[in-house]
Amino acid sequence: MRGAAVACGLVLAAAAPCAGQTHLVIVSGLGGDPQYTEAFYQWGAALADAASKLGVPDTNIFFLAENPERDRRIAGAPTREEVARVLSRLEGKVQGQRSALWIVLIGHGSDRGEPRLSLPGPDLSARELGQMLERFSGARVAVINTASASGGFLPVLSRSGRVVVTATRSGFEQNQTLFPKFFSEAFSGTGADLDKDGRISLLEAFVYARESVRRYYEADQRLLTEHAMLDDDGDGAGTDQPSESEGDGVLAARMFLDAGVLPEAMVADAELAALLARKDSLEARIAELRSVRGAMAQGEYEKRLEELLVELALVDRAIRERGGRDR
Known part of the structure; x- marks a missing residue:
């Protein structure tokens, strides 16, 4: 996969550049019980492994978990201070629309007083995390809080140009x-690749995880007790049914953990590689447009967005058609 990134640059020298780098911060919080400590570690480790296999440099993956000595991949303990330190280090590295920051929170949540994630020592509140993220106002940021009672993080963290995912719709779940x-499993195989373009978007991972949870509860004949939500239009409301074409879901559909690394099987196909590069370019332009929405007249914004989305849909169709013939 890392060789594919180099090939991408060679094949597409005259086309749009490959997407910028992704930085991934995984926080596996306080387990409180050995079985939860182990589960939180395993889910975080699985996501870190998947990101590495997708081409995210190991130096860009920050995995915080209990008992750091157990695994060399763990960068430190999951404390509020360590989260702040890691994000501070990334301030100069995550800039502009060609780079992205993914923050994945795993663990026990609480909505008492204010939404928070349980950590060793002081908990991390949604408000505190929001303050830490202010330094990344010009970058593409995704916060995925997979913890219980995580729904309260969504309205606090919602911003234009930012994706916020929560595993629950409120603090009562x-x-x-x-x-x-x-969610971790979504990036480890091909089951979440709904449009069959060889890449897993954040939106596809959300849908895969949401539907897998639903099927699990149905098979176990239990009432569903978690309802995942996604917000990426900055209105703080979110939805459990995001769409890649309008409203919540448009930005999530254009964010990829693989940071633009082309699948090796596709690199040899120059036409397909060019289409994927064109898709990256259009996605970046859509993100840039959404980031300046507040400074534009509504009619002009909608006109330009529609033009870009139509062109992107045509490119997506061409990718699926060519990919379908080649696979």
Whole structure:
């Protein structure tokens, strides 16, 4: 996969550049019980492994978990101070629309007083995390809180140009969530690749995890106790049914953990590689347009967005058609 990134630059020298780098911060919080400590570690480790295999440099993956000595991949303990330190280090590295920051929170949540994630020592509140993220106002940021009672993070963290995912729709859904298990799993295989373009978007991972949770509860004949939500239009409302074409879901559909690394099987096909590069370019332009929405007249914004979305849809169709013939 890392060789594919180099090939991308060679094949597409005259086309749009490959997407910028992704930085991934995984926080596996306080387990409180050995079985939860182990589960939180396993889900976080699975996501870190998947990101590495997708081409995210190991130096860009920050995995915080209990008992750091157990695994060399763990960068430190999951404390509020360590989260702040990691994000401070990334301030100069995550800039502009060609780079992205993914923050994935795993663990027990609470909505008492204010939404928070349980950590060793002081908990991390949604408000505190929001303050830490202010330094990344010009970058593409995704916060995925997979913890129980995580719904309260959504309205606090919602911003234009930012994706916020929560495993629950409110702080009242307090049972331990299964969303993090399936969210990590989404990046480890091909089951979540709904449009068959060889890449897993954040939106596709959300849908895969949401539907996997639903099927799990149905098979176990239990009432569903977690309802995942996604917000990326900055209105703070969110939805459990996001769409890649309008409203919540448009930005999430254009964010990829693989940071633009082309699948090796596609690199040899120059036409397909060019289409994927064109898709990256259009996605970046859509993100840039959405970031300046407040400074534009509504009619002009909608006109330009529609033009870009139509062109993107045509490119997506061409990718699926060519990919379908080649696979």
